[in-house]
Amino acid sequence: MTDCAAHEDFVFVDEPDGSAAAPPLAAWHILVVDDEPDVHAATRLALKGLEIEGRSLAFSHAHTVREAQILLERPNDFAVALIDVVMETEDAGLRLVRYVRDKLANSALRIVLRTGQPGYAPELQTIQQYDINDYRTKSELTQVRLFTSLAIAIRAYAQIQQLESGHQRLARILDATLALGKATTLEGFAQNLVVQLDALLAGQVASPAGEHRGPDASPIAIALQQEGAEPCVLAATAPWQDWAGQALDSLGLQRGVRQLQQTLQAQDHCFDDGVQLFIPSAHAMALAVWVDLPRPLQPLEQGLLEVFASNVSVAFENLQLYLDINELAFVDDLVGLPNRNAMVAALDAQEYPQGVLALLDLDGFADINSVLDAHFGDAVLQTVAQRLEAEFAHAREAVVARVGGDLFGVYGLAAAITPQRLAQVFAQPFAVNDGEPLRLSATAGLVQSPGEGGVAALKDAGVALKQAKRMARGASLYFDPTQSQAAGQRMQLLNRLRAAFSEQRLCLYYQPCVELRTGRVVGAECLLRWQTAPGKFIPPDQFIPLAEQSGLMLALGRWVVSTALRWRKGLSAQVADDFRVAINVSQVQFAEPDFVSHFLAAMEAVGVSGQQVEIELTESVAVGNVRELEAKLAQLRKAGIRVAMDDFGTGYSSLSILQRLAVDKLKIDRSFVSGGPSAADNFQIAHTIISLARHLQLATLAEGIETEAQRQALLSAGCELGQGYLFSRPLPEDDFQAWLDQQP
DSSP states (O other): OOHHHHTOOOOBTTBTTOOOOOOOTTSEEEEEEOSOHHHHHHHHHHHTTOEETTEEEEEEEESSHHHHHHHHHSSOOEEEEEEESOSSSTTHHHHHHHIIIIISOOOSOEEEEEESOGGGSOHHHHHHHSOOSEEEETTTOOHHHHHHHHHHHHHHHHHHHHHHHHHHHHHHHHHHHHHHTTOOSHHHHHHHHHHHHHHHHHTSOOOOTTSOOOTTOOOEEEEEEETTSOOEEEEEOTTSGGGTTSBGGGGTTOHHHHHHHHHHHHTSOBOSSSEEEEEOOTTSEEEEEEEOOSSOOOHHHHHHHHHHHHHHHHHHHHHHHHHHHHHHHHBOTTTOSBOHHHHHHHHHTTSSTTOEEEEEEETTHHHHHHHSOHHHHHHHHHHHHHHHIIIIITTTSEEEEEEETTEEEEEEOTTTSOHHHHHHHTTSOEEOTTSSEEOOOEEEEEEESOOSOHHHHHHHHHHHHHHHHHHOTTSEEEOOHHHHHHHHHHHHHHHHHHHHHHTTOEEEEEEEEEETTTOOEEEEEEEEEEEEETTEEEOHHHHHHHHHHHTHHHHHHHHHHHHHHHHHHHTTTTSOTTOEEEEEEOHHHHTSTTHHHHHHHHHHHHTOOGGGEEEEEEGGGGGSOHHHHHHHHHHHHHTTOEEEEEEETSSOOOHHHHHHHTOSEEEEOGGGTOSSGGGHHHHHHHHHHHHHHHHTTOEEEEOOOOSHHHHHHHHHHTOOEEOSTTTOOOBOHHHHHHHHHHOO
16 A cells, blocks of 8 residues: 555545545445455446445445544445455454444444455454454455345345434434424414424424425425314415415315315325324314325335324323313403403513503492392303403403403503593493393503503502592592502501501500589490500501401400400499490491300300490491391390490481481580581581480480580580590590599
């Protein structure tokens, strides 16, 4: 071997000048490795013009192990390597074999070893140690034997390639199944299926769905059949891309359409003309796939496609399960609209970045449910949902959702979501159950540009809605950040109140009630106080409403009752037997079914009689169920407990209700008693209340008496009892006892 030959990478048969030209793709690529140029020439000559399995032979040449390594490291698809065992060294060829199998991890290449000195490499040991197709001495390799050995090696290589291709495609099927499992819509699933079919039939890795298909890609169409609907095309590629979204019957009798229809009718695969796959489902849905493949399928490909279709069917089932779960999670099953979760998601995604969110609450819906029935209420909700959807969602101006109960959310374009447009929705009567027209109104809270997240936006809209219901029922009110701040402050105050109650930092003060004529102390009203620091109190009108709204009032009220009764029991030695402790009872407490039984049980447990107790109710309590209220008061009065109507004149009690409830006393609100000369008109109201009480044979007590002149005026008008700073401020328990000791 010359020095020049040692520096040549390879030499092609038809190009003796050494230039590198890639062999035809259709040819079997053979590598000849030998340090004798005559062997290369003899090999080419012996095999010139011959074909194996219908394909010609193309040769590459290497004269050293290093040249062979360089060629094998390149992306050349060699089928067979004819390797001389003894070249630079006695085992050069064997080292090359080891390099191919171990270093390059090339297990497909078939190897035929040749040697002119067989004693250097025992035949049996070599074949056992390495994956070698044949081992021959050069003298044995006549044209026939060389051709036979090469043909056997090439056939083995083809089988290995087919198996490897099958393994690769099976791997692609698994990858495709995972990719299909990521789809969240039927359309996305179909588009993903197109991509995976492209890759599988072309024998390549799938490209992302957004990339363009290759110019040689086969046309693909996918049709969907589902119960109660006409089969339609989910996805289609060029030249059928216009089919997507159309019913199959509307596309005429085009070839691809016929194939899809036949697949759905046969409910089976077919590979006679292109590829027809049937993808069934247990959810009354099925897919038909048509690939206009121009070449016949190999048996292995057909088998792989059947496996692929089976995996696609599983992924299709999983998608439908996901869609079912998604519907449960994001769709309201009563009205068919998106639910609260869906509205939060739309707000989080900022589908309308500069839009408006409106929360609408149906006015008086609770009365509809109670006066009529729940079925009619459901029909009302469905009718309202249909009108809101038709008004906003169909025009894609907004997302309309039922976010809970009779509460609807509308989130969309600022130009569309306005108070005027919302009022217009409810301007016309609603036809419910094909019955008489029903007029409805709704109160709305609106938030402009809700960009802080869905939950926060709904919270802000809820704050505006509550404000609107207090101030402008039936109208709309935009959210003001100060509303949220006030709501936050109320929440903080409520948390502090809960802590104060659990840590026993609330207390009762007592204000004496006296006879105006004699000055005799006849009782005391207990007043709840929340002291945060020495001399610092939070007014009851700030925390009592919070307690009522939060459900804390029930526990707090029972504590007040038991504490006041124990206090009265402790006064037995200092006051007359008919000295009464007056306990304020809220509407929330009195509405409890077991209020009377609990109250009487508390009296019995402490040992206080009915003549020592008085209950004070506000006029708002009388707005409830009068018959139930009348029965409860009758039970209390039967036990000797007196009942007073507190702050009379500031509410809306009717005379008939007063007579039915048979209260014992009217308490005149301080606003009609206290004040300077400008309060003369208010005092006239007090005079009228006293006259009314005398007519109804009720006792009267005036609150807020601050001067002797006020006391005398009330006496002259006929008022019997009073309380106020003229007599004493509200006092803690110990101070009240000290005050009692100072009375004549």
